[in-house]
Amino acid sequence: MMKNRSMCTCAQCPSYTSCMKEKNELLFCSTGKSACNVELKGCLCPTCPVTGMMGLTNAVFCAKGSEKEQRGK
Ligand code: SF4
Numbered sequence: 001m002m003k004n005r006s007m008c009t010c011a012q013c014p015s016y017t018s019c020m021k022e023k024n025e026l027l028f029c030s031t032g033k034s035a036c037n038v039e040l041k042g043c044l045c046p047t048c049p050v051t052g053m054m055g056l057t058n059a060v061f062c063a064k065g066s067e068k069e070q071r072g073k
């Protein structure tokens, strides 16, 4: 999990906000929606190494919820 966190590319995403940074938020695919307001300006999840490694089928996790939540399980 910590390894995944260090691989997370959210901090380089145009949708990533100072609010998210202040809250030390990353790895939304695992933790679910951000506690901050999200104004989507793109999403780097599809090209993030965690997506390939974990076989993620969703994206925009900060706004839509974790992979598990988006799979409806
Ligand atoms: S898939 Fe998205 S939320 Fe998950 S680690 Fe990668 S950039 Fe972060």
Ligand code: SF4
Binding pocket: 009, 010, 011, 013, 014, 015, 016, 028, 029, 042, 043, 044, 045, 059, 060, 061, 062, 063
């Ligand atoms: S989950 Fe996707 S849209 Fe949200 S900050 Fe991470 S890369 Fe950007």
